[in-house]
Amino acid sequence: xxxxxxxxxxxxxxxxxxxxxxxxxxxxxxxxxxxxxxxxxxxxxxxxxxxxxxxxxxxxxxxxxxxxxxxxxxxxxxxxxxxxxxxxxxxxxxxxxxxxxxxxxxxxxxxxxxxxxxxxxxxxxxxxxxxxxxxxxxxxxxxxxxxxxxxxxxxxxxxxxxxxxxxxxxxxxxxxxxxxxxxxxxxxxxxxxxxxxxxxxxxxxxxxxxxxxxxxxxxxxxxxxxxxxxxxxxxxxxxxxxxxxxxxxxxxxxxxxxxxxxxxxxxxxxxxxxxxxxxxxxxxxxxxxxxxxxxxxxxxxxxxxxxxxxxxxxxxxxxxxxxxxxxxxxxxxxxxxxxxxxxxxxxxxxxxxxxxxxxxxxxxxxxxxxxxxxxxxxxxxxxxxxxxxxxxxxxxxxxxxxxxxxxxxxxxxxxxxxxxxxxxxxxxxxxxxxxxxxxxxxxxxxxxxxxxxxxxxxxxxxxxxxxxxxxxxxxxxxxxxxxxxxxxxxxxxxxxxxxxxxxxxxxxxxxxxxxxxxxxxxxxxxxxxxxxxxxxxxxxxxxxxxxxxxxxxxxxxxxxxxxxxxxxxxxxxxxxxxxxxxxx
Amino acid sequence: xxxxxxxxxxxxxxxxxxxxxxxxxxxxxxxxxxxxxxxxxxxxxxxxxxxxxxxxxxxxxxxxxxxxxxxxxxxxxxxxxxxxxxxxxxxxxxxxxxxxxxxxxx
Numbered sequence: 001x002x003x004x005x006x007x008x009x010x011x012x013x014x015x016x017x018x019x020x021x022x023x024x025x026x027x028x029x030x031x032x033x034x035x036x037x038x039x040x041x042x043x044x045x046x047x048x049x050x051x052x053x054x055x056x057x058x059x060x061x062x063x064x065x066x067x068x069x070x071x072x073x074x075x076x077x078x079x080x081x082x083x084x085x086x087x088x089x090x091x092x093x094x095x096x097x098x099x100x101x102x103x104x105x106x107x108x109x110x111x112x113x114x115x116x117x118x119x120x121x122x123x124x125x126x127x128x129x130x131x132x133x134x135x136x137x138x139x140x141x142x143x144x145x146x147x148x149x150x151x152x153x154x155x156x157x158x159x160x161x162x163x164x165x166x167x168x169x170x171x172x173x174x175x176x177x178x179x180x181x182x183x184x185x186x187x188x189x190x191x192x193x194x195x196x197x198x199x200x201x202x203x204x205x206x207x208x209x210x211x212x213x214x215x216x217x218x219x220x221x222x223x224x225x226x227x228x229x230x231x232x233x234x235x236x237x238x239x240x241x242x243x244x245x246x247x248x249x250x251x252x253x254x255x256x257x258x259x260x261x262x263x264x265x266x267x268x269x270x271x272x273x274x275x276x277x278x279x280x281x282x283x284x285x286x287x288x289x290x291x292x293x294x295x296x297x298x299x300x301x302x303x304x305x306x307x308x309x310x311x312x313x314x315x316x317x318x319x320x321x322x323x324x325x326x327x328x329x330x331x332x333x334x335x336x337x338x339x340x341x342x343x344x345x346x347x348x349x350x351x352x353x354x355x356x357x358x359x360x361x362x363x364x365x366x367x368x369x370x371x372x373x374x375x376x377x378x379x380x381x382x383x384x385x386x387x388x389x390x391x392x393x394x395x396x397x398x399x400x401x402x403x404x405x406x407x408x409x410x411x412x413x414x415x416x417x418x419x420x421x422x423x424x425x426x427x428x429x430x431x432x433x434x435x436x437x438x439x440x441x442x443x444x445x446x447x448x449x450x451x452x453x454x455x456x457x458x459x460x461x462x463x464x465x466x467x468x469x470x471x472x473x474x475x476x477x478x479x480x481x482x483x484x485x486x487x488x489x490x491x492x493x494x495x496x497x498x499x500x501x502x503x504x505x506x507x508x509x510x511x512x513x514x515x516x517x518x519x520x521x522x523x524x525x526x527x528x529x530x531x532x533x534x535x536x537x538x539x540x541x542x543x544x545x546x547x548x549x550x551x552x553x554x555x556x557x558x559x560x561x562x563x564x565x566x567x568x569x570x571x572x573x574x575x576x577x578x579x580x581x582x583x584x
Numbered sequence: 585x586x587x588x589x590x591x592x593x594x595x596x597x598x599x600x601x602x603x604x605x606x607x608x609x610x611x612x613x614x615x616x617x618x619x620x621x622x623x624x625x626x627x628x629x630x631x632x633x634x635x636x637x638x639x640x641x642x643x644x645x646x647x648x649x650x651x652x653x654x655x656x657x658x659x660x661x662x663x664x665x666x667x668x669x670x671x672x673x674x675x676x677x678x679x680x681x682x683x684x685x686x687x688x689x690x
Binding site for chain 1: 601617618619628629650682
């Protein structure tokens with residue numbers, strides 16, 4: 001094991017949340033270190049984001065954008081909370097709408113190029129946001145380290161005093177001492193086999209936080225993007241058809257029928273094709289089609305633009321010149337679609353509403369530990385309808401400020417050697433076993449459990465099976481992981497071993513939460529409890545480790561502005577009711 | 585099931601133990617439109633777990649560029665380069681090799 005490095009604030013994760021947290025922390029006058037499991041600006045979900053920044057239109061017009069003078073922070077909050085099925089922590093939403101204008105203005109002042117701005121959004125690209133944020137990090141004396149996969153938190157008297165990870169290129173376990181730690185590690189979408197998220201998002205720090213005693217919240221809430229490309233392999237996981245369907249085209253079942261238009265209320269169809277409710281509605285409808293046997297050969301549905309006049313399609317090309325979107329060339333796919341073909345698409349694990357429990361200061365339930373962006377939970381309740389880019393900027397800045405404030409009053413603690421040895425032994429154990437289970441095989445088994453039981457439509461029996469299979473993997477298989485590769489340098493088997501352990505732990509957390517919530521709410525849909533039950537389930541589901549055992553509990557909603565209605569209602573009725581309220 | 589297979593020649597080099605790189609050849613079942621990343625995944629999962637190639641934070645969207653390699657002497661991203669027949673895969677030239685196809689500084 002190599003020597004321990006020290007810093008005031010340690011930021012883990014180099015997507016937008018981590019970068020913004022590091023900038024804020026440094027600007028508050030404390031030494032700041034930021035660690036990536038990949039490379040600065042080249043890992044995490046920010047780089048592949050579309051990407052829009054959202055803020056209320058009134059504030060947008062005041063900072064010189066188009067905006068909408070009739071709009072306000074409270075209206076924006078209301079839309080987010082109603083469409084989040086009231087599960088949102090309203091203190092987090094208040095911080096979001098309050099700080100969104102300042103974070104947006106700062107991005108523009110830092111030279112972010114954007115392509116378009118409207119009533120409530122500024123559209124740029126994830127690569128551009130990363131470019132600007134990385135430039136700001138490099139301008140400051142912030143220490144950054146690439147390719148260190150963080151796996152554990154170090155604890156002293158219930159406070160976080162540092163973290164441990166594996167330097168992938170050198171194959172060494174490394175430890176870091178810090179007065180406070182910010183987690184900004186994104187979601188855990190890679191625990192599913194089909195996802196729109198990049199590699200590395202396997203929930204290692206969710207699992208570490210849970211092991212260390214931090215609370216997780218709303219882990220049952222997973223957003224699926226409904227029309228993500230299944231084939232060809234080079235485009236697999238791309239959400240471009242989801243971008244297109246906002247303009248034209250439709251999803252078809254295997255007989256070529258547009259199932260959403262044919263089988264649902266016309267108003268539901270209109271909402272699905274014109275609002276941010278699109279992910280939720282299309283995912284549920286598409287999954288029903290697949291489950292009844294009317295899906296495509298690869299287990300999805302079909303995206304088609306066959307009924308759209310060619311000149312209308314050509315007109316849209318002006319928005320995406322040469323049919324290039326982000327850095328991918330879709331021109332041959334577009335030609336193929338224009339010729340009347342349909343591309344196979346399916347719901348992909350896309351965004352995690354749940355995560356590490358935080359308050360409005362980004363503080364977790366562990367002293368000295370803060371969390372920002374997608375790895376934190378509670379902001380978007382049961383359904384995200386506003387920008388996750390704004391989330392990472394707002395929460396990143398708050399976490400950076402809180403962590404630096406805390407560090408000013410804290411002391412660097414010496415790392416307990418027994419604790420460090422225990423982590424080291426656990427991490428290196430698979431390297432010492434020459435026979436046993438291969439992590440790459442176990443990953444497939446674990447992902448199959450997620451695909452089968454934690455997909456868009458869940459039910460009690462399936463979730464019980466998921467819990468029992470995951471518990472068995474945790475106790476019987478993970479302790480038998482073995483690695484054949486002798487070299488420690490970029491040892492893929494070791495990376496897989498690290499990832500499959502956290503994947504199993506976060507999926508178990510998600511399955512237990514999903515089983516516990518006996519209702520359907522937003523993206524969490526249970527066929528055995530199809531009603532949204534506001535009389536019983538206006539509560540957040542909390543997971544924590546007590547005396548080594550995973551314990552479930554609930555807490556009442558955090559309500560500051562908007563009181564939820566009582567009653568029970570079905571999926572479509574719930575949406576139609578909400579639209580009625582929003583339309584007033 | 586795949587009807588034919590392709591020969592895949594991959595440069596192997598471990599700076600800790602090797603004085604120079606050498607090629608290792610694998611036979612991989614061919615699937616239409618498969619990418620170099622699919623080929624490498626097949627080798628790693630089914631034939632040789634010791635192979636090193638960058639994939640742990642791969643974006644699959646031409647953005648991160650960390651899976652850059654050369655295929656038949658032409659540089660390209662392994663996640664987006666499609667395979668049509670036998671291939672030779674090398675690490676990107678002029679970069680220090682960490683192991684096999686993984687280089688420093690990408």
